[in-house]
Amino acid sequence: MQDPVIQAQNLSLTFQTNDGPVHALKDVDLTIEKGDFVSFIGPSGCGKTTFLRCIAALEKPTAGSLTVNGLTPEEARRNRAYGYVFQHAGLYPWRTIGGNIRLPLEIMGYAKSDMADRVQHVLKLVDLEGFEKKFPWQLSGGMQQRASIARALAFDADILLMDEPFGALDEIVRDHLNEQLLKLWAKTGKTVGFVTHSIPEAVYLSTKIVVMSPRPGRITDVIESTLPRERPLDLRETPEFLALSHRVREGLRAGHSYD
Amino acid sequence: MRNLLPILTVLGGIVLLWYLAVAPMNIRVALDQAERAGSTITPEGSVERRSVSVFRLMADNSEHVRAAYALDRPRLPTPAQVGAELWKTTGDMALKGRAFSNRSLIYHAWITLQSTLWGFALGMAVGILGAVAIVYSRVADMSLMPWAIISQTIPIVALAPMIIVVSSQLGIEGRGVPKAIISAYLCFFPVLVGMVKGLRAPDPSQLDLLKTYDASGLQSFLKLRLPASLPFLFTSLKIGIAAALVGTIVGELPTGAVSGLGARILIGDQFGAPLAIWSALFAAAILAGLLVTLLDLTQRVALGRMEGRA
Ligand SMILES: Nc1ncnc2c1ncn2[C@@H]1O[C@H](COP(=O)(O)OP(=O)(O)O)[C@@H](O)[C@H]1O
Ligand SMILES: [Mg+2]
Numbered sequence: 001m002q003d004p005v006i007q008a009q010n011l012s013l014t015f016q017t018n019d020g021p022v023h024a025l026k027d028v029d030l031t032i033e034k035g036d037f038v039s040f041i042g043p044s045g046c047g048k049t050t051f052l053r054c055i056a057a058l059e060k061p062t063a064g065s066l067t068v069n070g071l072t073p074e075e076a077r078r079n080r081a082y083g084y085v086f087q088h089a090g091l092y093p094w095r096t097i098g099g100n101i102r103l104p105l106e107i108m109g110y111a112k113s114d115m116a117d118r119v120q121h122v123l124k125l126v127d128l129e130g131f132e133k134k135f136p137w138q139l140s141g142g143m144q145q146r147a148s149i150a151r152a153l154a155f156d157a158d159i160l161l162m163d164e165p166f167g168a169l170d171e172i173v174r175d176h177l178n179e180q181l182l183k184l185w186a187k188t189g190k191t192v193g194f195v196t197h198s199i200p201e202a203v204y205l206s207t208k209i210v211v212m213s214p215r216p217g218r219i220t221d222v223i224e225s226t227l228p229r230e231r232p233l234d235l236r237e238t239p240e241f242l243a244l245s246h247r248v249r250e251g252l253r254a255g256h257s258y259d
Numbered sequence: 260m261r262n263l264l265p266i267l268t269v270l271g272g273i274v275l276l277w278y279l280a281v282a283p284m285n286i287r288v289a290l291d292q293a294e295r296a297g298s299t300i301t302p303e304g305s306v307e308r309r310s311v312s313v314f315r316l317m318a319d320n321s322e323h324v325r326a327a328y329a330l331d332r333p334r335l336p337t338p339a340q341v342g343a344e345l346w347k348t349t350g351d352m353a354l355k356g357r358a359f360s361n362r363s364l365i366y367h368a369w370i371t372l373q374s375t376l377w378g379f380a381l382g383m384a385v386g387i388l389g390a391v392a393i394v395y396s397r398v399a400d401m402s403l404m405p406w407a408i409i410s411q412t413i414p415i416v417a418l419a420p421m422i423i424v425v426s427s428q429l430g431i432e433g434r435g436v437p438k439a440i441i442s443a444y445l446c447f448f449p450v451l452v453g454m455v456k457g458l459r460a461p462d463p464s465q466l467d468l469l470k471t472y473d474a475s476g477l478q479s480f481l482k483l484r485l486p487a488s489l490p491f492l493f494t495s496l497k498i499g500i501a502a503a504l505v506g507t508i509v510g511e512l513p514t515g516a517v518s519g520l521g522a523r524i525l526i527g528d529q530f531g532a533p534l535a536i537w538s539a540l541f542a543a544a545i546l547a548g549l550l551v552t553l554l555d556l557t558q559r560v561a562l563g564r565m566e567g568r569a
Binding site: 058077088090094096104107108134 | 464468
């Protein structure tokens with residue numbers, strides 16, 4: 001068996017604030033295998049973002065160990081191990097969609113000709129062909145978020161970290177993007193870490209659902225999905241889907257009764 | 260075009276108020292002149308009239324109010340007089356092929372413009388470099404910023420003669436260099452403040468995104484902070500160039516300067532030629548307007564182009 005892509009052991013992170021210490025993560029153990037689609041779900045403040053940021057080496061854990069591709073998160077970042085998608089698309093208004101997707105490629109020093117090919121390739125993946133020369137203000141919110149996903153896919157990272165990427169979008173657009181994201185995952189074989197607030201979204205997308213609860217931020221349940229890899233939207237009405245949703249909801253409720 | 264109407268309305272209002280103010284401002288001088296020319300004025304004698312309000316004088320000597328609008332050396336010239344003087348010292352001179360003679364405001368405006376542009380360039384460089392230092396270094400933030408603020412609390416009129424004296428002591432010939440320094444002194448501050456704000460404009464998530472690419476400090480400056488700061492930069496440049504012009508004129512005021520709009524204002528004052536003061540003042544305002552408009556157009560074109568809106 002392969003080494004896990006992400007492995008956290010006894011991972012803790014305490015923020016020292018003016019109001020005293022905040023235990024954003026406490027004794028988190030989690031293993032993510034290659035090709036997993038892992039959703040993190042839980043109420044606000046349970047440390048979902050913090051965990052993702054630790055993987056991305058944007059925060060430094062205060063205790064425990066964390067490896068990404070067998071390396072420290074900093075080393076993994078230097079190897080360009082992951083692409084990160086934030087809640088807000090955050091496209092540069094002064095760059096075209098193509099220019100925004102080229103941004104990481106320019107920074108990482110890709111060759112000009114290679115860049116053009118990659119931009120075309122990822123635009124196709126997120127269904128934005130023909131929008132290369134448009135500016136962000138000319139695109140809808142959903143399209144902008146797709147462009148920001150394309151930006152994270154443009155370089156050869158085999159991990160994709162997404163922090164509530166569809167949180168600000170309406171339900172219909174969200175359904176559509178979820179379906180596309182699954183296709184994309186199947187096509188690229190990437191390992192995905194996905195933060196969400198929505199139970200159906202988590203169940204629909206994931207091979208593994210991590211239920212978290214706050215104060216201190218911790219994992220209360222890890223649910224291996226029994227759903228097939230091929231997932232049409234109407235899968236969400238099957239008893240199996242509802243049973244999984246029920247288990248997630250129970251996990252969330254149990255987490256809450258602690259405080 | 261839509262914007263023109265409100266502007267013209269305000270302008271019309273100002274001109275109207277101006278014309279209304281001319282009569283009370285000039286009536287005493289007009290009555291003195293009329294009296295000397297043999298007219299009967301109530302009350303008689305310049306000294307007598309001092310205790311009477313100008314409105315009373317205008318009411319009692321209404322036939323002489325007209326004269327207040329046509330004095331050679333009015334306290335307050337009419338817009339038409341200022342306009343005529345402006346034309347005489349600019350367009351008319353240019354038509355006669357003497358645009359750069361000593362008596363032409365075009366020449367004096369050119370002198371002032373040169374210093375302004377040098378001061379602007381210097382102030383812009385200091386402001387931008389200072390802002391970069393402040394944004395990238397906590398030490399600079401804590402040490403430079405307070406001094407930048409203190410520097411602006413010192414009245415420039417007090418500082419200007421000192422800068423001129425010091426630079427002549429250092430053997431710098433002419434007024435050009437000290438004028439540019441005074442001008443830069445006023446100009447750098449808005450540029451500095453605007454640029455600090457602009458360079459700090461990107462939000463943390465945008466900086467985090469660059470971190471995830473393992474971008475270097477220089478890369479995040481060139482790809483994110485600098486382009487994000489441009490709208491702020493242009494806004495402060497517009498304030499900066501107006502400040503640079505004021506600085507140059509202040510630098511031309513201390514005795515000794517013979518050319519430049521500031522010198523014209525000073526000389527007009529010394530020789531009791533209000534029309535010369537007013538026309539130099541308007542030349543300065545027109546120059547400021549042109550410079551700011553030029554920057555504004557550049558801003559619109561550049562930023563519009565940048566975001567694909569133009
Ligand atoms: N930079 C920080 N400084 C102090 N406290 C923080 C910081 N970032 C997050 N926190 C705190 O850590 C906890 C977990 O936050 P977060 O990971 O953002 O939660 P989630 O993404 O699940 O809503 C919260 O209580 C939050 O207030
Ligand atoms: Mg969050």
